[in-house]
Amino acid sequence: MTRIVIIGGGPGGYEAALVGAQLGAEVTVVDRDGLGGASVLTDCVPSKTLIATAEVMTSFDASYEELGIIVEDDTPHIATPARVVGVDLGKVNRRVMGLAQAQSRDISTSVRRAGARVVRGRGRVEPHQGPDGSRAVVVDLADGGEERLTADAVLIATGGHPREIPDAKPDGERILNWTQLYDLSELPEELIVIGSGVTGAEFAGAYQALGSQVTLVSSRDRVLPGEDPDAAAVLEDVFRRRGMNVMARSRAASARRVTRKVNGELREGVEVELQDGRTVTGSHALVAVGAIPNTSGIGLEEAGVALRDSGHIRTDRVSRTSAPGIYAAGDCTGVFALASVAAMQGRIAMYHFLGDAVGPLNLRTVSANVFTDPEIATVGYSQADVDKGKIDARVVKLSLMRNPRAKMQGIRDGFVKLFCRPGTGIVVGGVVVAPRASELIHPIALAVDLNLTVDQLAKSFTVYPSLSGSIAEAARQLQSFKVSEEA
Structure with a gap:
């Protein structure tokens, strides 16, 4: 044997x-x-379970008023700028x-x-x-x-x-790596996230949704530098709109525990020093700088x-x-x-x-997803591949603001982007920015894997109304490119 x-x-x-x-x-x-x-x-299972709680809170916070939901308890009046829901982080982490x-x-x-x-x-x-x-x-x-x-x-x-910064060693209490977050029993009041890659962006978005005041320290020009630039721009705009402090082109040099005065009280916290000499203070710091x-x-x-x-x-x-x-x-x-x-x-x-x-x-057939809110899902060739001349492809980006299901659900941010070969119309890549983009990317992944054309994708029935209808609509718009080329 x-x-x-x-x-x-x-x-x-x-x-x-x-x-x-x-x-x-x-x-x-x-x-x-x-x-x-x-x-x-x-890593994956715990973080996505935590994000599931954050997703419910964000969805409710962002849309309950528009959808006509009334909260009848001692929550402040709807005109008062206060959160409707809160979180018991200890219970969340035990789950x-x-x-x-x-x-x-x-x-x-x-x-x-x-x-x-x-x-x-x-x-x-x-x-x-x-x-x-x-x-x-x-x-x-x-x-x-x-x-x-x-x-x-x-x-x-x-x-x-987890990779560490030499002068920002995790201690499991105030300075943390992503494996230590689940030991927290109370929500960090002010969380500094060092690193704006996938892990940093996911936890920054999740803890902001859970109720922390989040500062995201990014050494690059934008959040998620390795992702589709249009998708990253949408997510960064959402982060800022929800109150996150996104610090671009700011590389962390060190993190140390400090005692600071908050509302007249001395409290334990952290101070993150940037390489340009600036400092950021908070209650906790998460180091998410790769593996x-x-x-x-x-x-x-x-x-x-x-x-x-x-x-x-x-x-x-x-x-x-x-x-x-x-x-x-x-x-x-x-x-x-x-x-x-x-x-x-x-x-x-x-x-x-x-x-x-x-x-x-x-x-080229691998589909990937960033579990932020909205999610970012990708498969196949990317915008960077097209821009660098690695592949000749036609591109269509369709905003979800035109999608009827998105309007019904109060979804304001997101898009579907498709890439196809000129002439043949074979689908070679796609990007979806939306709630549950991890599910919506599957038909595009099948198209990439099976060398389907935009004609085939466009002619497939989609449920009305549905977010997936935007995938077929993007394919129909790419058909017009194909028709004009043949003419």
């Missing part, structure tokens, strides 16, 4: 374990913290972590039921292959002792951990696995590393920091090694 050892139980690891066991291999998963990894325990632990247990049950073995501990790869090409993995067991495993193939799926791959100290380079300067593992499109018999998946590869991509990399690795039919990883 083929022996496979997987180091890391996140999406890349546990999905690979399910496939490997299904294909008849003897699979052992070495995991330190619980199956699901950071994605389930401290967040309860769901994360439940999801981890469900995954563990599924993996064991499939026939894989789970070993709690930290694994490292021995440097040399055996005469039969096998690899040895040594596990420092969680309850003490050591176990030596022999594998015909090893999959590294060790994920990453570092968990690739050190597990024997990779000694085993012949090539790493990038960033510490990420170099892989090809079927998840192979430079070392025979060693594959890698997930955030430790730096390919695309998404749970869906990690899972696909892990599955592809198993299909490839075990001789099953496999298609190489195609990042």
Whole structure:
């Protein structure tokens, strides 16, 4: 029987374990913290659960008056500038972590039921292959002792951990990374978010919705510098309109705990110093400046696995590393920091090694989502690709303000953007900025994956009224480009 050892139980690891066991291999998963990894325990599942609460609050705050909803309790009169709803952060976080632990247990049950073995501990790869090409993995067991495993193939799926600023070390109380937020029992009065990438923007928006006064410190010209510029502009406008202090071109140099006077009282807080000498004070600071791959100290380079300067593992499109018999998946590869991509990399690795039919990883068909309010979903080629001449494409952007369902729901911000090839009209990309954009991107993702044309997308029935109707309408507008080109 083929022996496979997987180091890391996140999406890349546990999905690979399910496939490997299904294909008849003897699979052992070495995991330190619980199956699901950071994605389930401290990152994706907890953050999106928190955001679900924030989303309800934002939706209600933004539209209850317009929709004619009357609040009949001791809430201030509708003309009084006060929030209608509040939040018990301790209760929210207990629910967040309860769901994360439940999801981890469900995954563990599924993996064991499939026939894989789970070993709690930290694994490292021995440097040399055996005469039969096998690899040895040594596990420092969680309850003490050591176990030596022999594998015909090893999959590294060790994920990453939060990057730190040297002079802004998290203490878990006032200066926090995103894994420590769920220990808070009370809502931060004034939260300073350092970093305006996806993680920073999501938490900044969520805590603003929950009721914190948020300052977002961005070293770049705009929020979400890696996303569609039109989408980022909409989100930044929404942030500012809702009262967020967005500080562009402001790089944080340090963060330290201070005692400050608030309304005549001395209170614990933080002071963030920027590289230009300015300072920002608040009650708490969240450091969200990216992640570092968990690739050190597990024997990779000694085993012949090539790493990038960033510490990420170099892989090809079927998840192979430079070392025979060693594959890698997930955030430790730096390919695309998404749970869906990690899972696909892990599955592809198993299909490839075990001789099953496999298609190489195609990042052009990956749909991604930023869980802000509104959400930002993307797939395929981007506006940057068009602007840089990487692809010749026609572009249409259609505001949701024209959409009847959006008007009914009080949605004011958002758009649908489609990219298609001139001449053929094949859909090659799209952007959706809207509530539940993560759901609305799916028909565009199918169009990109299956090489559908704007004609086919435009002629598909959509529900009236619906937000998805704007996708078909954007396709119809691209049809007019196609007709004019043919004329």
